[in-house]
Amino acid sequence: MTSPPVDRLPPLTPHGGPAVPALPWPLLQSIAAVANAPLTSIAEELRKALDPYLGSSALVIFTEDCTGRPQKKAGLESIISGVSIDELDSLRASLSGEEPWVGEAVIAAKERPVFAMKYLSSRALLVLTDPAVPGPVAGNADADLDIAKYLWHLAAHRIHEKVADAPPAYLLESRAASAERLRVTSELVDQHATTLEIVAGALRSTALDDAAARAAATDLVAKALVRLRTLSDRTTDLIEEPVAKAFERLREDLLPLTRFSGVEVQFVEPPLNGRALPGEVAHAARAIVRGLLLAMLDQPEVRRVRAQWDCDGENLLINVRDDGGGTLAADASSLGRLDRRVQALDGKMQVDVMAGWGADVSVTLPLDAPQAAPADVSAWKLGSRELEVLQHLASGQRNRSIAGALNISENTVKFHVGNIFRKMGVTSRTEAIALANSFGLR
Incomplete structure (x- = not known):
C-alpha cells in the first residue's frame, strides 16, 4: 500500500495544541480499513470511520476519477438512491478551497443540513447529510475535525491512486x-x-x-x-475524456519521472479532432504507458523513449519504443501485468524486441465495448428469477435495491446472488457484472 503524500493530509493534532503522542487503537483500525477498502466499499468504510467524530444519515463521495460510478454512497437508502450528479456538481462549484463547509443544500431533491469538503488534487467532494458530532472523542472538537479531514483526504487519495493504477x-x-x-x-x-x-x-x-x-x-x-x-x-x-486532454494528463503525470531520469522522452500527440476516449480507456492508456516507460527506463543504455497515441475512430493506438540494446524481455512479469490491463478492455498488445535495436510495444484499445448475443448466457442455466436478479446486478444495483424492485426480501436476493456466482463460475460482484455485460446482458 502506497501512503498518501504527507503534504496532502492534515496533521492529526488539535488546532494550536501539542502533537498527539499516540493514536487510539480504534482510529488506527479505521485508517487501515479506509486505506485497504476496495472502491466498491470505500464509502461505507469511510462512513464507519467518521461516525465517532462526525455522524451522518448518509455519506456521498463525488469523484470524476471514477467515470463509471462517480458517486460512492453509504447510509440512508432514501438519500443515496435519490442524490443526483447535478446536485453534487452545484454544491462542489459553490465551495472554495478544502476547508469544511456546513449549511443547507439540496440533496436527493430536498434541502438538508450538510457537511461538505473538497479534495483539490482530484476535485473530489465529500458530502455528509444531517451531520452530528457525537464526541468529542478526542476531548477537543477541533481535534475531531482534524481527524475527519485526515480520513477524508486518505479516502480521496486512495480513490485517485486506485483509478490511476487502472487494475x-x-x-x-x-x-x-x-x-x-x-x-x-x-x-x-x-x-x-x-x-x-x-x-x-x-x-x-x-x-x-x-x-x-x-x-x-x-x-x-x-x-x-x-x-x-x-x-x-x-x-x-x-x-468520456477528449483524447488530447487525456494525452496532456499523461505528459503531466510523467513529468516528475522523466525530469530526473537522464533519458529524453518524446511525446507524439494524437490528432486534436480524435474521438473522445471512454474514461476507463483513458485511465488504462495512461497506466499502460507509465508502466512501459518504467520497464524501458530500467534497461541499461536507453537514452531515448518515444511515446505516441493515435486514434483511428474505433481504437486508441499506443506505441512506445526505446533506443536501448533490446534487453527488455517480451515475457517479463511487468509486461504481463500491463497485458492483463489491455485484455480487460478486449485490446491487444504486441511486443517486438530486437537485440541492438531496442524494444517496440504497440497497444490497440477498442473504444467501444464488444457486443455479444444475450442468448449466450443460456450456458449458465440460470432460473428466470436468477436472470432477473443478474440483470439488476449488472446495472450496478445493490441487494436492497434489487429486493425492492423484485418485491422479495434482501436475504432472498443474497441467496440468488450466491447461486448466480456459482453457476457463472465467479467469486465477486465485479466479476459477475463484467461477465454479464460482456455477454450483452444489461
Whole structure:
C-alpha cells in the first residue's frame, strides 16, 4: 500500500495544541480499513470511520476519477438512491478551497443540513447529510475535525491512486457501469424531451386562450428542455475524456519521472479532432504507458523513449519504443501485468524486441465495448428469477435495491446472488457484472 503524500493530509493534532503522542487503537483500525477498502466499499468504510467524530444519515463521495460510478454512497437508502450528479456538481462549484463547509443544500431533491469538503488534487467532494458530532472523542472538537479531514483526504487519495493504477478488475467494472449509465440516461433524456416537446407544441397552439399564460408556459418548457440536454451532456462529459486532454494528463503525470531520469522522452500527440476516449480507456492508456516507460527506463543504455497515441475512430493506438540494446524481455512479469490491463478492455498488445535495436510495444484499445448475443448466457442455466436478479446486478444495483424492485426480501436476493456466482463460475460482484455485460446482458 502506497501512503498518501504527507503534504496532502492534515496533521492529526488539535488546532494550536501539542502533537498527539499516540493514536487510539480504534482510529488506527479505521485508517487501515479506509486505506485497504476496495472502491466498491470505500464509502461505507469511510462512513464507519467518521461516525465517532462526525455522524451522518448518509455519506456521498463525488469523484470524476471514477467515470463509471462517480458517486460512492453509504447510509440512508432514501438519500443515496435519490442524490443526483447535478446536485453534487452545484454544491462542489459553490465551495472554495478544502476547508469544511456546513449549511443547507439540496440533496436527493430536498434541502438538508450538510457537511461538505473538497479534495483539490482530484476535485473530489465529500458530502455528509444531517451531520452530528457525537464526541468529542478526542476531548477537543477541533481535534475531531482534524481527524475527519485526515480520513477524508486518505479516502480521496486512495480513490485517485486506485483509478490511476487502472487494475483489470476496475477497468471491467467501469466499462460495464459507463455503458449502462449512458444507456439509461439517453433513454430518460429522449423520453422526457419528447414529452416536453409535445407540451410545448400544445401550448404554442393558437387554439388556446390566454396568450400570456401560453407564452410563460412555453418559456418554462423551453428552459426545461435546455436543462435536460445540459444534464445529458454532463453525463457524457463524466464518462468520456477528449483524447488530447487525456494525452496532456499523461505528459503531466510523467513529468516528475522523466525530469530526473537522464533519458529524453518524446511525446507524439494524437490528432486534436480524435474521438473522445471512454474514461476507463483513458485511465488504462495512461497506466499502460507509465508502466512501459518504467520497464524501458530500467534497461541499461536507453537514452531515448518515444511515446505516441493515435486514434483511428474505433481504437486508441499506443506505441512506445526505446533506443536501448533490446534487453527488455517480451515475457517479463511487468509486461504481463500491463497485458492483463489491455485484455480487460478486449485490446491487444504486441511486443517486438530486437537485440541492438531496442524494444517496440504497440497497444490497440477498442473504444467501444464488444457486443455479444444475450442468448449466450443460456450456458449458465440460470432460473428466470436468477436472470432477473443478474440483470439488476449488472446495472450496478445493490441487494436492497434489487429486493425492492423484485418485491422479495434482501436475504432472498443474497441467496440468488450466491447461486448466480456459482453457476457463472465467479467469486465477486465485479466479476459477475463484467461477465454479464460482456455477454450483452444489461
